[in-house]
Amino acid sequence: MGQARGATWARVPAAAAVALGAGALLTSGPAAAAAGWWSVAGLALAGLVALLTAVSLADLAAQSCLTGVSAHVRTRLGVLPGRFAGVLDIGGRVVGAAAVAGAVGAYLWPAQPKVAAIGVLVCVAGLALGRVRFSGPSRWVIVGVTMVTVAVFVTTGLAIEPVRQAVDAVADAPGANDATGILAAAGVFFFGFLGVERAVGPRARTGLVTVLVVAVASLLVFVTALRQLGGPRLALSPTPLRDALAAADGAAIDPALTVGLAVGGLLAVRSLLAGAGAGLTDLAEAGELPAAATVHRHLITAVAAAAVALMVDPTTAVAIAATLLLGSAAFLNSAARTLCREQRSSWVPTGCCGLALSVVVGVNISTGSLLAAVVVLGVGTGLCTLRVRRVRSDTPG
Template sequence: MTDRVLTVDGLARGVAPAFGAGLFLGLAPASAFAGWWLVAGLVLAAALAVLFVLSTSDRTPGRAALSLGILGRIAAAAAVAATFGVYVVPEQPEVGAVVLLVAVTAVVLLAPPLPPVVDRIAAVVVVGVLLVVAVACFTITPVTPPVPPVPDIAGTDEPLGLLPSAVLLFLCFVGGRADRRARPAVIGVVLLVSVAVAIGALRQLGGERLALSPAPLRDVLTAADATSIDGLLAVGVTVACVFALRGCLTDLRDLVPGSRSPVVAAGLAAAVAALGAMVLHPRHALVGAAVLLLGEAVIRVLAGRRRRA
């Protein structure tokens, strides 16, 4: 197999699950913090992700990083499952979240590894759907104009919200199991697509309406009078969530230290994630996952610097 094929497969493994809950849910709380500054928050989050990729190794992490990584991935699994419920089964989102977790857990723990072509198809589907959403946002004039900025209201353009929005949106750039050499390219692709979608969403809804949206991209299509592609969006969300959950659970299976039965450990983690998806607000799970995974990345960087010193 050539290096080019390896790179393409690594890119697909990273891109397919990267969006997960980060973009589909994260735009709303990021807009609540920063308004239009969330676009700069995306760029900052991507820069941090590249920095961490270049500054860390794939060695076994220390105990603190390992603990944060396990907790962060459990929270991320809960947020991703909740994303599926909110978008695809809005009438019973908790039931949809649990069903997805059970199905993906069974695939991860019992089924053989998927061939690389499946990751490629998933990456094309997710990116294609998001680009269709972005094009709809830019080519269709909003039916109602965005709400004018109001001081001290969630969604108002606020430069000081740049940092918290970047922390939230960092989750967009840590998904997937891409090869190390493909990770910067994965981050670049995710950044370009995310910026296009974010600008389109802000154009259609404005910061205030986006901040209040429980399912931002679905509401964006409503504002753009493009509800005819709601079904396509549901397909993209489903594929993104399935592959994001697969990445979280596979990581958990491999991360649990000293376990004689990593399959059982991953199953227990999935059960905790299902409980979190049922009792936590999706935004709370999203914030918890972003903070924990960012903390893991920081500790890994510091540990790598100490080893080199």
């Protein structure tokens, strides 16, 4: 029992590193574009949604040996909701991997970011296909590099007084302080809490600790970038952390920043594609997809992410990914609503609260991301439905 608890708590730093690897690269610019300094409130709201969802997942996991989102939803709510949840979760992770790869590409090769993004995805897919796994020490090195990079960026950015902006942000322009954009900023910031589920398991307290660690670190990164660049510049920057570091007269340590962000980004891409592959396996085991989807899951997810990275810029991709993942979170929280009080780890009805907030935040990110999520859900659900009907038609009797 003690060893299991220790192993669960040991996953907290790794989960936080995955979340920061994704969030630090992607969320600051779009969040600032939506609400300016009001995005801080959006970050708090995103953290609350992530916490409620993490506790719901922990409570569900404590009642069964299931691990996948769609498996929990299928067991509690039925086949069709489980199919919806699985498609949304897989789609969100694939699009999210493309977004992170695109952001890493912008830092590694600014002249050809899409080429660099494909290179990142090929590298991660190669490691997965070659069954290369990071050992304990190497994993801790990766986590340490990510954390140190964030610490150096925040320390440098907060130690230097920012240059006063020559022109104030115009009202309604990207980056202006706009309280009406809090929900959109919260949706984008929710993407920065990816990886929290890796530390949850059946213990809700580990989810709480991970969410708090990620929230504090994300707040420091965002405040540092926004303080140095101001809302308009941060909203338009493809590499906000690099530009914020340059504004803080820290260009000399840019190579170290690039390496650290690349390492964190690679860790996040690997985790996202692994999660999408696990989702494919779950649907295949439930008969929703062919068995070949399990065998070729690494190739399928990598190719899909590469296609998204070529077609969609990282800012748009992160909005779509966040919408999809919030949809999946809504179904997961809805499944947790079926738990009675004795089965919940808290007196707070996390399922009800998480469901409401997931829906409200998800539909307010942007109209384009909502439409894209509907298309992904429709196509994915349609493919699963056709597969099920074909199996039934081929089954005698």
